[in-house]
Amino acid sequence: MNNNLIKAIQIGELTKVLETLLESPLVHIDRIKFLSKVYDLSEDDIRKGKITISLREREEIAKRRIRKNVRESTSISFLSGLPGGFALVGTIPADIIQNMGYSIRLIQELAYIYDYEDIIDQDGELKVDGLILFLGTMFSAQGAASLLRVASANAAVYTSKKIMTTALTKGMWYPMLKNVSKVVASKTLTKKGLAGAASKVIPVIGGIASGGLTAITMEIAAKKLNNELIKGFRSNYKEENFNKDIEIIEAEFEEIPSESVEPIS
Structure with missing residues (x-):
């Protein structure tokens, strides 16, 4: 596993990095157990959808989970749990693996808190494309x-009007996802990318200890994702918001080079 992960990071293959990390149980969050714990409800209630948690309560829970994950990302717990453990540290920056590992965990937690279940397939496995979309956000x-919100179950009430002829057709989804993947890889799989995010808060980062860079980067990214998920929560997401997201997606698609666009089969 180590060799695959190291090689994927070195050449910037985000999909391969995610696929390799997903082989470890450390990155997986059990939705039922997690929500039962943070909502203080029985697992049976969660399974039956008996959840009456307000958006304000969800926001407070999300903030606590962000703080917890950021705090833990400064530790060596994730690295030490991977097969080969510290062997990875001498080969590639530990911050890169820490950031990605805890980001995958936090994505699931925030997704479940705000009722985004689209990152799980029918077999209960995490979907790489969904993770890329969350990381892109x-x-x-x-x-x-915008693509994340339009693809969510919260937008289902509006999708019959435009969705099949615009945003989520195969010809638009994959080229955009490819572009998003490139951006995420440049900002997560290189030390320079992590430093770029951290420098928005602390201009001089040379003195930051190992783990500190991950925490700074992760906090910025997590707050960004949290804010976007709040915008897309079902009580906030209206038809006008959906239409605006469609316009943004279409505008982005028009800027993608034609050679990267797959024909719609």
């Missing part, structure tokens, strides 16, 4: 937040 990739 975290790291401000153009169009990622």
